[in-house]
Amino acid sequence: MQTTTLDTVENTNVGQKRAAVVTNDCTRPDTNEILTDAYVAQPNYNYSSLCMVAPPEAAPVKGRLNRWAAVDGLATAVMCRAGDNLEITVSAEIYQASGSVWMRAVVDGIVAQPSDVQFKTGNLEFDGVRSFTFVQPNMSKGQHLVEIQMNSGSEFSIRDRVLTVSSIGNLTAVAASGPPIPCPAQFQDIPGLSTTVPGEVHHALAIIFSAEAWANSGRMEVRALVGDTVVGEVIFAEAGNPERRGTRSFTFVTPSLDLPAGSRIRMQWRCGSGSATIGDRTISVSPSLSSTSTSLMFAVNPSAAVSLTQTEWVDLFEPATFETTFNLNNVLINASTEVLANPGRVFLRVLVDGQPASPSDITLIQGGSKWRATGHTFVLKNVGYGRHEVRVQARVDPHTTAKYRRRTLRISWGIRYAPDFVQPFLRMSPVIKRIRLLVIGFDPVRPGHPRPSFAQIRKTFEGDQSHTPEANLRQWLIENSAGNVTLSEVRYVGCQDGQWFVAPPERQGNWYWDNLAFEQMWKDALAAADAEVDFHSFDIDKNNRLSSDELVVAIVRPQAVPYGTVRGTDATLDGAAIPLNVPVLDLYLSSNPQYHRWGVGLVAHEFTHHVLGTLDLYNGCPAISPGPYSIMDRHDLATHLDPFEKMKNGLVRPYAENVNELGNESTWDLPAIEYGQEVLLLHEPSRAAREYFLIENRYPGDIGARNYDDPLGNGAIVVWQIFEDLQLVHTSTPCQGDPRFIRKRAVLSAPTDTFDLTWSDGSPVGRRLTAPNPNARVARLIIKKI
Numbered sequence: 001m002q003t004t005t006l007d008t009v010e011n012t013n014v015g016q017k018r019a020a021v022v023t024n025d026c027t028r029p030d031t032n033e034i035l036t037d038a039y040v041a042q043p044n045y046n047y048s049s050l051c052m053v054a055p056p057e058a059a060p061v062k063g064r065l066n067r068w069a070a071v072d073g074l075a076t077a078v079m080c081r082a083g084d085n086l087e088i089t090v091s092a093e094i095y096q097a098s099g100s101v102w103m104r105a106v107v108d109g110i111v112a113q114p115s116d117v118q119f120k121t122g123n124l125e126f127d128g129v130r131s132f133t134f135v136q137p138n139m140s141k142g143q144h145l146v147e148i149q150m151n152s153g154s155e156f157s158i159r160d161r162v163l164t165v166s167s168i169g170n171l172t173a174v175a176a177s178g179p180p181i182p183c184p185a186q187f188q189d190i191p192g193l194s195t196t197v198p199g200e201v202h203h204a205l206a207i208i209f210s211a212e213a214w215a216n217s218g219r220m221e222v223r224a225l226v227g228d229t230v231v232g233e234v235i236f237a238e239a240g241n242p243e244r245r246g247t248r249s250f251t252f253v254t255p256s257l258d259l260p261a262g263s264r265i266r267m268q269w270r271c272g273s274g275s276a277t278i279g280d281r282t283i284s285v286s287p288s289l290s291s292t293s294t295s296l297m298f299a300v301n302p303s304a305a306v307s308l309t310q311t312e313w314v315d316l317f318e319p320a321t322f323e324t325t326f327n328l329n330n331v332l333i334n335a336s337t338e339v340l341a342n343p344g345r346v347f348l349r350v351l352v353d354g355q356p357a358s359p360s361d362i363t364l365i366q367g368g369s370k371w372r373a374t375g376h377t378f379v380l381k382n383v384g385y386g387r388h389e390v391r392v393q394a395r396v397d398p399h400t401t402a403k404y405r406r407r408t409l410r411i412s413w414g415i416r417y418a419p420d421f422v423q424p425f426l427r428m429s430p431v432i433k434r435i436r437l438l439v440i441g442f443d444p445v446r447p448g449h450p451r452p453s454f455a456q457i458r459k460t461f462e463g464d465q466s467h468t469p470e471a472n473l474r475q476w477l478i479e480n481s482a483g484n485v486t487l488s489e490v491r492y493v494g495c496q497d498g499q500w501f502v503a504p505p506e507r508q509g510n511w512y513w514d515n516l517a518f519e520q521m522w523k524d525a526l527a528a529a530d531a532e533v534d535f536h537s538f539d540i541d542k543n544n545r546l547s548s549d550e551l552v553v554a555i556v557r558p559q560a561v562p563y564g565t566v567r568g569t570d571a572t573l574d575g576a577a578i579p580l581n582v583p584v585l586d587l588y589l590s591s592n593p594q595y596h597r598w599g600v601g602l603v604a605h606e607f608t609h610h611v612l613g614t615l616d617l618y619n620g621c622p623a624i625s626p627g628p629y630s631i632m633d634r635h636d637l638a639t640h641l642d643p644f645e646k647m648k649n650g651l652v653r654p655y656a657e658n659v660n661e662l663g664n665e666s667t668w669d670l671p672a673i674e675y676g677q678e679v680l681l682l683h684e685p686s687r688a689a690r691e692y693f694l695i696e697n698r699y700p701g702d703i704g705a706r707n708y709d710d711p712l713g714n715g716a717i718v719v720w721q722i723f724e725d726l727q728l729v730h731t732s733t734p735c736q737g738d739p740r741f742i743r744k745r746a747v748l749s750a751p752t753d754t755f756d757l758t759w760s761d762g763s764p765v766g767r768r769l770t771a772p773n774p775n776a777r778v779a780r781l782i783i784k785k786i
Contacts (some may be wrong), residue, residue: 002253045142045653048167048292048332049079052357052379053424060095060157063150067540069549074148074163075429076420076649080139084167087276087284087335088112089208089249090135090148091376096123096156096157096509101128103247105134106147109432112136113175113218114280117151118212120728122243128346128365129376131249133210135173135282143653145484147431155547160359162377164332168290168414170198170266175282180212181568183220183271183278190222193283194266203290204297206410207252208334209267210283215239217327218274220544221369224252224283227263232299234406235338237276238267238370246689250373253299253408256288284413293414296322301406308402312347317409327658328685329383333357334391336375337407344397350378351391355657358385364394371405381416382689416688418656418681422647425724427613430650434488435611437461438533441495441555443526443746445508447576451558453494455747460599461490461554462587471600471638471708473607479708481651485612487676493532494525495556501528519569522584525555528570535580545581546609554586554603559588562599562636573624583610589697597711601638603632604675614645617742623733624743628711629718637711643679643694644722644742654694656681659757659767659783668781670717672699672705675777682757682783684765693745696778707771715750715775723760732760749774 033361055073063069071092078086079248088105096783100121105112112134119130142323144166149156176192193209206225207284215237223646224231232252265285269278290294298317308314348363357378364374388395390411396402422430439461443451455464465470474487494501502508503524512521526535538551556655564587570579583626589599608631609700617626626633630642652673661681671678673696683692699715701707723741731735746755748771757765 004385006090008369008657018438031526040361045079045083047079047417048081048084048290049419050168050293050332051165051420052381052410053163053328054379055161055424057160057359060159062103062491063158065155065541065543066153068149068433069541070148070159070429071148071161073424074161075146075424076165076432077143077419077430078162078165078167079143079417079419080141080167080434082138082141085168085171085173086112086136086139086146087171087208087286088136088146089164091129091131091162092161093126093159094120094130094156095126096120096154096158097151099154100122101150101156103150105583106149107136108144112284114177115644117280119781120246122245124243126366127244127368128374129362130247131210131375131377132206132247133249135175135284137173139167141240145430145650160362162359162379163380164377166286166293168286168293170287172196172285172291173282175280175290177280179215179774180277180279180387183276185270185272185306187223187268187270187335190267190269190278190281193281194264195285196257196262196264197236197285199255199261201287203629204256204295206295206297207254208249208284209252209281210247210249211537212246213237213248213276215271215274215276218271218276218452220269220271220274222250222267222269223337223643224371225266225268226254226257227259227355229254229257232509234373238372240370241275244259244368244372248373249375250337250411251334251375251408253410260338263759269429276307276401278738279600292564293412295724296320296411298409298646300408305403305405308394308396309400309541311395311398312640313395313670316348316392316394316404316407318704321387322384322390322410322411322413323387324385326414326415327385327660328688329413330416330420331357331380332385333378333390333392334375334410335407336373338371338373338405339402340369340370340371341367341396341400341402344400345385347395348376349393351393352380352383353388356472369591370660381420383413384402384685416649418654421651421654421681425648426615428645428648429613430648433485433549433611435486435548436538436550436552437490437552439490439492439495439556440525440529441493441500442503442521442528443500443558444512444521448511449558449560450590450591451500455494456596457495457556457589458492460596460603461487461741462487471597472626473603474685476600476604476708479674480646481649484651490706501525505534518567522555522567522569523571524585526569526573526582527754530573530616537575539580544578544581548583552607552610553582554585554587558591560590560592562590562595562602563588564602565610566606580717585610597638601631601635603740605635606640608632608641612645612649614641614744617642618718620740621738622746623734624738624740624745626742629747630742639709639711640674640698642742643673643696643720647679647694652677652679654679654681655774656683657775659684659765662767662783664785666783668783670695670697670779670781672697672715672777672779674699674701676708680781687759690722691721691728693757694720695781696720696723699775699777699779702777714749715723715779716747717769717771717774717779717781718744719746719755719769721745721760728760733758733762739742
């Protein structure tokens with residue numbers, strides 16, 4: 001077969017022409033002009049998206065041991081069309097002195113391909129960033145949740161890290177896994193890494209190759225083959241650094257190609273006289289132009305290695321410019337290179353218009369005099385319309401010499417769609433949760449506080465077996481989360497009728513209250529349950545603390561009126577010498593049936609604090625108080641969570657709209673959030689990182705089929721103002737200084753109700769809201785320019 005080798009600089013910049021935006025199935029011009037005709041929007045979530053997460057830079061975060069656990073800050077939603085493939089890329093600085101740390105991506109609770117990978121292994125604590133691209137083919141239409149998890153048997157930590165998830169149109173992905181395979185002497189296809197382009201290609205391609213790979217002797221070389229064209233040919237791994245094993249990634253970039261549909265793309269490798277091995281591996285092939293994103297791609301292949309000895313920042317590529325055609329963009333910058341360094345570190349950063357992208361800089365490699373392929377992904381959100389400059393820069397430690405050869409740069413950008421708002425915030429994170437719950441009954445034997453029956457307690461947590469069960473925590477979670485958060489197992493000890501655990505005789509009655517000894521009460525309750533429960537068996541990572549994804553412990557005491565908090569204590573349990581830290585839902589439940597719903601709301605309120613990271617929203621300025629429209633304010637009615645805390649936990653699908661692009665009058669049909677799990681997000685590009693509005697339809701259900709919002713009475717359109725910049729609470733209007741950044745601004749419950757949106761500084765948004773039919777399963781919202 002005849003092939004062509006590319007050894008020149010390739011520069012592809014496409015998609016500069018301003019074009020119409022396809023918003024779901026509705027086409028609207030993305031311009032700054034005011035539309036004169038009324039526009040009716042009905043979200044149907046039929047688009048692809050580019051979503052990215054880079055947690056704030058901070059000290060390394062310790063990982064969990066001996067179990068799969070979420071990586072702090074690496075989770076997001078992504079929107080897919082039917083049949084889309086997902087490209088899930090993680091770049092991270094990972095520290096581990098010995099052993100191996102494993103990583104996997106989980107999509108809607110299902111492990112993505114190629115299952116778990118050996119992200120880092122060896123006896124060297126740190127040798128630079130690691131990267132891997134997971135893939136998940138043939139997604140169903142709609143919003144999906146992606147979470148990164150890690151597992152290790154020895155201590156590790158993770159510092160600067162980035163997650164990008166792309167479902168852009170025409171993205172092709174394939175994975176292969178199984179026992180490690182040896183490398184051939186001459187170029188041959190890498191088993192399992194062959195795919196075809198879905199349609200005709202008339203543009204450049206980026207091919208991300210990721211693998212567990214190591215060389216025992218000599219060098220492992222890898223190249224891509226696109227049709228008859230050879231792309232790249234990099235030293236993927238070189239022998240001589242046996243303690244620097246793990247995953248490697250490199251992005252191959254093609255020139256602008258003309259390929260017929262069905263053209264083959266494959267990866268090839270060789271080792272010459274050396275010996276090398278490859279394990280789990282993936283390729284992801286994305287175009288430079290798709291329906292929802294555009295890319296600028298470079299490939300540089302110098303004739304000889306370039307030395308880097310500068311301790312100040314120098315350009316690794318020529319400055320690149322790109323032009324965004326939308327007013328709110330996500331930008332991804334992926335830089336790959338063959339590199340070595342001795343003895344110190346090589347640092348890498350990306351500047352966009354002179355400002356650092358996230359993370360501000362990373363250690364590309366630390367030491368290692370042998371060649372390797374590596375790279376990192378940098379991200380920047382909320383990039384506005386216009387032309388932008390990108391500079392990729394590197395520097396080294398004093399007395400360090402680095403060398404680099406072939407290198408590639410891929411800059412991708414696209415609209416910041418609504419799923420990119422469904423990401424971690426404070427302790428909230430969009431993940432699928434299945435919770436084990438242990439309920440301990442403990443009676444201090446206070447006069448006037450009779451015990452609820454076991455049937456009442458079980459009804460509070462799980463309902464009963466009747467055809468129309470009363471309110472309960474299990475069903476409340478299902479309705480609020482559409483099944484994303486559920487109770488997997490509930491065990492009851494000490495609260496069956498006649499079998500309650502009771503306080504020691506010397507501490508019965510009001511002793512705990514009189515002596516403010518509430519922690520002693522929790523210790524006594526745990527000690528009473530110790531004979532029946534092996535608490536340490538739930539401490540899977542053996543860190544002497546029960547986290548909410550291991551076991552949730554609820555301690556129930558009898559009380560005439562319900563009450564509760566979330567607390568915790570260290571208790572000596574199971575005969576272990578080291579105390580076990582046990583967070584507890586500190587609950588008081590009543591035997592009075594008229595307080596049943598109050599008890600359910602109380603339990604749900606405290607449960608979501610502990611499991612979902614939700615925040616108290618009571619007290620403060622009445623003008624912005626949620627009242628019964630969030631259980632985090634009024635829990636006695638057991639109504640729903642507010643939409644912001646739902647969104648950040650991945651429990652609803654937002655639909656984002658730029659208020660500057662609305663017409664003179666726009667009409668939205670909003671499904672009830674209780675049934676459709678949908679919410680409208682209104683933003684302005686220059687403020688999107690700081691504040692925006694969420695608008696929901698709260699509908700308590702039809703006669704005979706009421707939901708948990710039944711106490712709200714009639715339905716309403718509820719308007720919320722959100723400050724993701726927490727500093728805004730100090731200067732915002734109304735209610736300056738109120739610490740709540742989740743603010744209910746209006747309830748439109750009658751056709752005559754109106755509300756004029758204002759920003760935190762009191763300036764008008766220039767939009768008035770009305771709701772002609774607020775009490776409906778699908779309510780109409782009119783947004784009018786004023």
